[in-house]
Amino acid sequence: MRLNAHIESPQAAALTGQVSVDLTAISDNIRNLRERSAAPHFMAVVKGNAYGHGLVDVARTALEAGADWLGTAQLHEAIALRRAGITAPVLSWLYLAAASSGTIREALEYDVDVSLGSVAQLDVVAGVARRLGRPAVVHLELDTGLSRGGARAEDWAELVAAARCAERAGTLSVRGVWTHLAWADVPAHPANMAAVDAFEEAVREARAAGLEPALRHVSSSANILDRPEFAFDMVRAGLAFYGLAPADHLAPADFGLRPALTVTAPVVLVKKVPAGTGVSYEHQAFTHEPRYLGLIPLGYADGIPKGISGRSLILLGGRRVPVIGKVCMDQFMVDLGPDANGVAVGDTAVLFGDPQTGAASADDWGAAIGSHGDEIINRIAPRLPRAYECPDYQEAGGPVGG
Template identity: 50%
Template sequence: MRAEAVIDLAALRGNIRALRARTGSAAVMSVVKADAYGHGMVPCARAAVEAGSGWLGTATPEEALGLRAAGITAEQARVLCWLWTPAGPWRQAVAADIDISVSGEWALRHVLDAVRAVGRPARVHLKADTGLGRNGAQPHDWPALVAAARAAEAEGLLTVAGVWSHFACADEPGHPANASQLAGFRTALAVAEAAGLRPEVRHLANSPAALLMPEAHFDLVRAGLAQYGLSPVPEIAGPEEFGLRPVMTFQAALAQVKRVPAGHGVSYGHSYVTAGETTLALVPVGYADGVPRHASGTGPLWIGGKWRTVAGRVAMDQFVVDLGGDRAEVGDLAVLFGPGDRGEPTAEDWARATGTISYEIVTRIGARVPRRYVGGDGGTGVAEGAGG
């Protein structure tokens, strides 16, 4: 293949088991939004269920419905979807037994309209805005939302299956917002309980809180980045210190190797010029494949047992590496990032080199990069494009 992202499902299952060991009685939701952070939604969801995750988390309704269409039933895993607009699709979600996040009375009205049209009750999770400022009901709107949901529940139109919120600064231990949000969430829970709600799950913790804030675990933690073997708090500890292993390896076959003289410009703009006679290798992936253009002159990779650096600008489909006096052959493997076992860069190394976070590095790997699944294929072998 020109390039591929190798997805180690055994590592993913191991990561989930490691997270479950840290969260005690709290269940683990495997967050598979954004094509499982670029790893392939359906294969990763199946592997997560195999590892004991009874919950799957998605952002968009299309993602949630895609899991059901792939054959993942409500008996295997509850699916929560949290990013809704008035367009829905509300009826399809209710019919597919998707748990629907509700952040305001407008959304609750859409859910109830769908319930009446479909003829079956819905499962909703009421979301409180405890300080992140995105979705969720503000404290002054929360009692009315809770009351409306409780009234609908009393009519048999829905079940309030969850009450939840989301941290803003859990990746910064000791940040005052963490204590404030935890207190705000406890207050929101008290309001819900006083109104007569008895949710199945209360959930607040994301990956960093799952790893560092046991007081925030409640009944369920939502594992996103951590289940893919990357540390959400790299300045505190790497994945190995949490018992995690990176799941994705991104690699490509060299498309050209040639000798060039000193003073030879490389790639657009000639931001890199060879200092002496040297060997250039062409790596056939670029920003259309998810390689950040910011990696120009800085992106690390592994060729021939050595750490290399992108020479010149990253183009749409390719970039160049200066191998110096070393030899290589067309077809030799260039590893952009992986677990780091062989000395190759990791996604965190790419994040540091390009001034971003590892979440973005793995999530942006493009649809034209095939995913190849190893370690138990999650129901598939090779998925063309962005994964199953």
């Protein structure tokens, strides 16, 4: 398929850095994961501006590649998808019910499914649906140990009874029951099996109470790759379809997955400094011999973590060079070596991207700061322009259904 590229704010890209998103990688990753799952339904999770990749572009690509559901954390993200013309089913699960009735109403008007984890949430959503004159379509969430969203086991019967009552009243329709595993990124952990057993019992309770949920969903990315038996009726892919490791032992390349996001920046200054030169704030780094330094115009305001100082993560001139000195708000320095190795002003530095190109990965960056790649990609600031390499259908507006 021929690729077209479009870029937001090219002038800004020339002055600072750029986030490049390979939507073909997104598409290939979705197809790969879809083939690995026996579940009849596949949700692409596009929360957090699609993990920094771009909400609408990624959603359209995912649907074209075979996803038939989209997932967002916040209601405004789901509403943005609808306003962009996307009609595929969307589930959204994070909102303050008592203070969001207007937003809830708009989401329901746009046929967004919402999650319920308490009777208090249910009462608010059912009340909005009553005023709207049509039932809200909901997924009941069970807390199986994450202690985050969802009803605990001892509160489940009350939530189920309230949901059944609301169904009879015509204010709710329960489409799904779901949970998120506390040890999702450690698929072999014994707590996962106990959580799935509790989930299956909760589904039986819901059905015994008269509910008929069509969708049971538990699996996130790591479970798709390592616990296929948890598929149920739908799986929810996040990190893996962006080409990042959903667990420490699951290397994306081992599953044919590749990163879709690359961050680059131009070298804006090259200078030679003598031995004993302090570099950046507080001179936490010194040169031990004459060195060439390169200035990269990105910093912690752009999402570059200070913890990368001293790490050889920047691909420049065909090799990895270390960050030297403290990362500043808008810039940092790299150590080019005693002869600059041919690096000049205007050359492109690759901060992270596809390791197959020699670049560090976002997962490498995450490891450098004691975290994971998902923290890195979600740090990247909106002020950095996004450039998209995308199939022809994207240029025409993209698929809007699913």
